[in-house]
Amino acid sequence: MTNSKSNLALQGKSLHLGYLHQGSKKEILTNLNFELYSGELTCLLGPNGVGKSTLIKAILGQIHPWKGELILQGSPISDISLEQLALRLAVVLTEPVFPGNMTVEQLVALGRTPHTGWSGRLSEKDREAVENAISRTKIGYLRKERLSEISDGQRQKAMIARAIAQNGELIILDEPTAHLDLVNRLEIMQLLREIAIQEQKAILVVTHDLEIAVETADRFWLMTCSNPLISGCPEDLIISGKINQLLPSKKYQYSPQSGRLEVQDKVSELSIQGPAHLAYWVRKALEKAGIFKLETKIQVKENPFQLEVNSKIFASLEELIQFLKSA
Amino acid sequence: MNFRQYLFPIAFLFLGLSFLFNLGMGSVWIPFGDILSGLFSGDWQKSSWEQIILNYRLPKALVAICAGIGLSLSGIQMQTFFRNPLAGPFVLGISSGAGLGVALLILAGSAFGFALSGVNSWALAIAGILGAGLVLSLVSLVAWKVKDSMTLLIVGLMFGSAVSAVISVLSFFSGAEALKLFTVWSMGSLGALGWNQVVILGSLDLVGLIPVFLSVKSYNALLLGENYARSMGVNTEKMRWIMILSTGILAGGITAFCGPIAFIGIAVPHLARMVWKTSDHAVLFPASAILGAILLLLCDAVGQLPGYSSTLPINAVTSLVGAPVVISLILKRNLSRDF
Numbered sequence: 001m002t003n004s005k006s007n008l009a010l011q012g013k014s015l016h017l018g019y020l021h022q023g024s025k026k027e028i029l030t031n032l033n034f035e036l037y038s039g040e041l042t043c044l045l046g047p048n049g050v051g052k053s054t055l056i057k058a059i060l061g062q063i064h065p066w067k068g069e070l071i072l073q074g075s076p077i078s079d080i081s082l083e084q085l086a087l088r089l090a091v092v093l094t095e096p097v098f099p100g101n102m103t104v105e106q107l108v109a110l111g112r113t114p115h116t117g118w119s120g121r122l123s124e125k126d127r128e129a130v131e132n133a134i135s136r137t138k139i140g141y142l143r144k145e146r147l148s149e150i151s152d153g154q155r156q157k158a159m160i161a162r163a164i165a166q167n168g169e170l171i172i173l174d175e176p177t178a179h180l181d182l183v184n185r186l187e188i189m190q191l192l193r194e195i196a197i198q199e200q201k202a203i204l205v206v207t208h209d210l211e212i213a214v215e216t217a218d219r220f221w222l223m224t225c226s227n228p229l230i231s232g233c234p235e236d237l238i239i240s241g242k243i244n245q246l247l248p249s250k251k252y253q254y255s256p257q258s259g260r261l262e263v264q265d266k267v268s269e270l271s272i273q274g275p276a277h278l279a280y281w282v283r284k285a286l287e288k289a290g291i292f293k294l295e296t297k298i299q300v301k302e303n304p305f306q307l308e309v310n311s312k313i314f315a316s317l318e319e320l321i322q323f324l325k326s327a
Numbered sequence: 328m329n330f331r332q333y334l335f336p337i338a339f340l341f342l343g344l345s346f347l348f349n350l351g352m353g354s355v356w357i358p359f360g361d362i363l364s365g366l367f368s369g370d371w372q373k374s375s376w377e378q379i380i381l382n383y384r385l386p387k388a389l390v391a392i393c394a395g396i397g398l399s400l401s402g403i404q405m406q407t408f409f410r411n412p413l414a415g416p417f418v419l420g421i422s423s424g425a426g427l428g429v430a431l432l433i434l435a436g437s438a439f440g441f442a443l444s445g446v447n448s449w450a451l452a453i454a455g456i457l458g459a460g461l462v463l464s465l466v467s468l469v470a471w472k473v474k475d476s477m478t479l480l481i482v483g484l485m486f487g488s489a490v491s492a493v494i495s496v497l498s499f500f501s502g503a504e505a506l507k508l509f510t511v512w513s514m515g516s517l518g519a520l521g522w523n524q525v526v527i528l529g530s531l532d533l534v535g536l537i538p539v540f541l542s543v544k545s546y547n548a549l550l551l552g553e554n555y556a557r558s559m560g561v562n563t564e565k566m567r568w569i570m571i572l573s574t575g576i577l578a579g580g581i582t583a584f585c586g587p588i589a590f591i592g593i594a595v596p597h598l599a600r601m602v603w604k605t606s607d608h609a610v611l612f613p614a615s616a617i618l619g620a621i622l623l624l625l626c627d628a629v630g631q632l633p634g635y636s637s638t639l640p641i642n643a644v645t646s647l648v649g650a651p652v653v654i655s656l657i658l659k660r661n662l663s664r665d666f
Binding site: 062087090099106114116120 | 544545547548550554555557559560561606609
């Protein structure tokens with residue numbers, strides 16, 4: 001991860017964005033500053049309605065900044081024509097419309113649209129780019145399948161392949177892992193990271209999937225209402241606690257120990273002895289069951305798993321909780 | 328799946344057969360062999376056959392081909408642009424516009440004491456073109472204002488209903504003779520103007536189709552929706568104008584000269600997708616053109632009722648014959664999945 005100026009792909013300079021609504025200006029984003037680097041996977045996180053989509057629209061050139069500048073490798077985006085922008089920037093949107101008769105290969109080949117002549121015929125170079133995109137995303141086995149006959153996760157990979165085939169320096173994905181199962185979510189994010197590094201592309205992913213983003217992203221952008229955009233290495237943001245700015249109430253906190261969101265409404269006073277990784281789950285189960293305090297301590301043993309409370313032995317947490325609740 | 332590469336030769340063969348079949352059908356029975364030898368060598372067994380084929384049936388068959396091509400290609404453009412399997416060449420109110428022009432000429436003319444004897448096929452066609460042009464300009468005006476294509480579609484449908492209402496009012500106040508004349512026009516006809524009609528429709532097809540074939544890749548990109556298309560460098564504003572002008576010229580011209588021919592424009596693109604099983608417009612455009620021509624030739628031939636001197640109106644035949652066939656085909660498949 002080198003952040004010298006040389007791999008700066010996209011830059012926002014004191015950007016003001018908004019819409020005209022019934023004659024009055026509605027400013028959504030105020031004084032936004034950011035830098036997006038090639039060779040990195042950047043995740044944009046923020047609550048709904050904070051203006052992530054507005055920012056994406058501005059990067060796509062669909063709305064123009066009221067003030068400030070959006071600079072794509074040296075030139076302001078508003079000066080770049082639609083055709084030129086398509087050569088440098090590819091997107092995967094949330095729109096779920098897909099022509100069922102199209103094959104995966106045809107979909108990926110559509111990514112070459114900005115590169116081909118009027119007829120859309122693929123040249124040797126175009127074919128290579130399509131092949132590269134298909135092998136990068138490992139969807140060769142789907143090549144001849146029709147879009148109506150593959151799963152959501154496979155379709156999303158095909159859409160990503162299409163964006164890779166478009167071969168811009170910048171790829172923007174709007175919630176690419178929504179509606180996908182856990183394995184697909186991890187796979188797609190890891191795939192994006194590989195592509196960012198191997199092809200030296202700047203990849204920006206809008207996501208709500210904090211845990212998987214922590215696993216895979218090189219950089220986080222945190223957007224919160226009325227705060228400046230926070231950019232940094234995810235781990236740094238966790239250690240400094242800045243990650244909690246994403247969470248509006250004190251009730252939910254990101255736990256640096258477990259790497260996940262935790263409910264912080266009550267502090268449990270349980271005393272649990274035994275291996276740490278087992279004690280963690282025992283504490284979780286008891287807290288979920290509403291047990292925050294016990295007179296005696298809980299002894300946890302491994303191999304076989306055993307719980308001991310008041311010299312009573314339990315083989316599972318379920319048994320223990322049943323016992324404690326009935327007592 | 329190699330057999331699909333033979334689909335175009337097979338389709339052309341079918342087109343030839345339908346063409347011949349169409350020429351053979353009519354109130355006078357002329358054997359197919361005599362038609363072929365007459366057309367290729369110029370020797371006709373009877374001079375009346377030469378007259379019938381060269382001056383009536385041949386131009387009519389060519390008009391059927393031109394109209395079939397134009398309507399199908401208008402339909403597929405609309406369906407892709409609006410990403411709506413129910414769209415057809417007339418969703419923007421163009422046929423109603425042509426109808427309004429003709430209605431104003433015939434119905435309002437009779438109400439104001441204008442002699443119906445002055446109404447000939449040319450006057451009808453010109454009135455139709457003016458009417459279609461009027462609605463087309465109104466729709467363009469709206470297209471200028473609204474950016475959302477779904478809004479444009481709804482406004483087009485509304486224009487269609489409003490114009491139809493005007494026609495109803497005109498019909499209500501007009502005499503029986505004028506009403507009959509208008510009703511006959513609205514049933515459609517392919518043979519009213521002979522060779523002139525062939526030349527005009529042929530040129531309209533050319534003018535309307537060149538921009539379409541030049542935008543094959545943009546139509547393919549539009550399959551993913553306007554936002555994706557824009558992200559791939561497709562100027563969707565320009566595409567909208569190409570779509571409006573091309574379908575206006577094609578569907579408007581055909582309706583003005585042949586009357587409103589229903590159904591072909593909606594059904595043929597679906598048939599093409601089903602047979603060729605692709606969404607690539609480089610294939611779908613020519614495929615729809617050929618299928619449209621075949622379908623209209625066959626419908627016209629069926630309407631000739633051999634042995635009788637009268638013919639069924641083409642608009643009725645396309646719906647009567649075409650609808651059950653296509654509906655049965657479509658019901659077997661999931662339309663939206665194949666779209």
